[in-house]
Amino acid sequence: MLSKVMGTALTLLTSTFIAASAFAQDPATFVYADAGEPSTIDPAKANVNWEFTVTRNVYDRLVDFDLDDPSKLLPALATQWKQEGTAWTFTLREGVTFHDGSPFDANDVKATLDRLLKIGQGQAYLVDDIASVTVVDPKTVRIETKAPTVFLASNLSRIEMIADEDVAKHKDDLGEAWFSENANGTGPYAFVAWTRGTQIELKRNDKWWGKFPAKPFDRVLDRFVADGANRARGLEGGEFDLANFVPLDEALRIGGTSGFHMIEGNNLWAWPAIYLNMDLAPTNNKDFRNALVKAFDYSAMVQSFQGRAEVGRGPIPAWFPGSPEKGAPEIKTDLDAAKAALAASGLANATMKCSVPAGFPEFRFAATVLQSSAAQIGVTVEIEEAPFVEAITAIKTDKSNCFILGNANLSPQDATKFFSAHYLKGGFYNSGKFFDQRLQDLVAKLPTVEDPAERAVLLKQAAEIVVDAHAIIWTARPKTVVPEPDRIGGYRIDPAEYINARFWELYSKE
Template sequence: MRRILILGVVAVLALAGCGGGEVRDTSAASLPTTKDATFVYLDNLDIVTDWDPATSYSNEIVAMQNIYDSLTVYNPNTRRAGPRLAERWQTSPDGRTWTFTLRNGLFFHTGRPVDATAVKASIERTRRLGQGAAYIWDAVQQITVKDPLTVEFRLKYPAPLDLIASADYAAYIYDTQAAGSGDLGKWFQQGRDAGSGPYTVASWQKGREKELVLRAFDKYWGGWEGPHYRNVEYRVTPDLNTSWQLLLRGEASFVERLNPALFQKAKATAGVRTLQVPSFQNMLVLFNTASGPLADIRLRRAVQKAIDYNGVIAALKGAGTQAAGLVPEGLLGHTPALKPQQDLAGAADLLHQAGYGPGGRQLELTLTYAQGDDDEQVLVTVLSSTLAQLNIKVDARAMQWNAQWNQGKAADPAKRQDIFVMYWWPDYADAYSWFLNVFHSATPVSFNLTYLRDRDVDAQIDRLPSLLATDRGAAEKAYADLQRTLIEKEAVVAVPWVLNYQRAYLGNVQGFTDNPAYPNVVFVHELIPSG
């Protein structure tokens, strides 16, 4: 349930800066050829913060999804779960019993077989540790090994276990015997892996520019026939201009995100491919409903109406698409009718009712956002300027993620902010993650940074997994109703945009597609290196 570091990662994805250095064309003749067989991924942050697949909840997803497998994988084309370690599965009519059948001949990197017993052991350990996204397994009551290739899950309530099993975190299947009689958690943290994916750890140098190198696992069930990258390097380059130059020189294969100016350069550069795609990641503007001036719903609604949604999108220059509700397009529950519009007259009227606004008292609000995030800075600049016209003074504080989050969780309500700006994406391809993590009551405060405590809302959220498993039509209506409650009735949040990923990669990399359920992951085994 916790996203301690992942939001910090997200918050600085847009670190930007143009200028500096000559931009030259990269011709096909200068690009690496298939004989190099090494894919070089550039990130602007440290790759690994947690090596344990049970508790991992951070940037290491970009590597982990190439090291570990889950039972299923999300298919963005069908919008359903597809086979991975499990080649097929079935569920009972009531959605409370799920049976998964594994592929034959699966092996962990440790040499031990991936069988039903290993599946049971890894999921039970993840549940027992209860960290990261382990909550995805909350519906599970019992796991039973039916035979070496068949594992049965009995649930406390109906839930879409095929989709849950494709989650980007906490769904990894791993060898729980890898450390022998030693401490498995400590064994992992030394830079070891116990996965079954196409690549295994070759070297890890914490804090180094070339932090992580993976090599091909020859017994990978997906096979190595035909051209494949046999090695993967993850390099840390905090400055995007440096990343851009490395790509131009052919020293890197892929840059996960560029700012709009560099992306435009990439689009015009020979030998470089670009891809801009919508994500499942959106920007949340969370209002403090429990203390401070925004405990008055009229003032929350006024700020909602004051946001220049169209102006912010224009200023982002392609890096974002206007949101419609909390649920991005492509997920069940997306509600196009919830696209917000600026209404300054309505905002002024609400402020007047509360004794503020033009001709009234000045309203003072504190706002926190991610330090170094150009996109969030755009939002804060536009919003502060607009609110100033309505006699609202915004004390906007750019902060490192941990400091921002700690202030939001402060035990003393007087120390909390009025407006908390952050990104969010789902832990698996369903909107449940937004509702449970951000808007469900929780003590102590974690990510429910609107501090909303509403038993009716909680009850509606708690019903979502069962509805998704048994009645998708009812689930879609429930998602739409919840969004209207949170955005329109309770006015606890504004959602200005959904992030567009802007990728740049070498022209000799073929077969790359972006799966929004696995943010910033390149599934390297699926790529084809060419001359």
């Protein structure tokens, strides 16, 4: 009897395993292992990778960013646009419908932007310079900005368009409850179901205005797999067709095995970056901050990414349009210069605290590198690891001298949005309380300058102001490394995006 039960159980287990493996490799279904479960799928509030996994694929934008050339924008829901002073006019694509069958028009654009600005979360900072949105006719919308800005179209390449009817139906709370767990876009994939704790299911929109590759996936299962080792094992074993945030060691190993190839690309800005508190002693001393910047062991950080990283030379990466990065001086470890700067500060044998958001091994490692580097010049660094909100609150309330985070910007062309968030007064990520009136003035002026060459000059000046303040230690700028099965094609890394997948570009090679 026992052997019969065991035999039955073994048969069931074997059948389940075979079914799961075959299911992942069904040419019509794509299974994606995401690193977390969304807290919302509202495009007005989405702000992390696993939320963008859904919103970027379900909704469309007025314009798209050209991944092959960051200086170019491509038509999407808008086919034409022009700027006249503070006024932008967008001509909308004909024949576009939402997933529920309702037509897309200018009223949807107005409803989307008005709602986003009222909520003021997520990506709202990209378009907070909008003063008003006017419907000219069903296929024409005019957007007025508070001041002239050449970057509006570029920043709209990140703003997903929702339906005016959906906003009207759920107007009591601006639709926050409904949009948080429902989706109705015009994009390449339509929302089907959300199984809490497990997955979100999408289906291909065969009425999409855009173009799919040959052999696209008709069904997408966005699985929530919190453990990186499980994502790696599932990818390697065929349970998943692609996985987000596979640990680097595993990614390199899997990408080098038979049946896989490696995709590498630019990452968002710098990761990790160490913000130094300019209000609290001893980091309120510029020479002391300079000593920390010079003492830091950058090679240790690059080696931690197994050589797939470089040291940033400032806040703006080389791929960004108009970036001064390539011509900027290298930032290197120089203990003699560090000791000289420390002597000039008059703060020998100083002690400082560094707050580190928990759950990020790269952040913790950067803190330990700072600790050991500072020790070489006689400075003591005490590390305090805490949840993100507590960690960033510690430096903002002057209970810590440093905070570790990444430098990021979702705009593909507008560096001022990055400066606004990280280095201007009131910026949420300006945890070191950086302030320089010259930078404030430059950031205000940059969007008004039409000549790219002149903007590049101003951008260089802005970057130099930040670098010269020694307020940030850019520990490394790593590459994104993604192992892709040979049976899958089309995956690309967006250099101005959180790491996720553009499902409409993926296809089966089987």
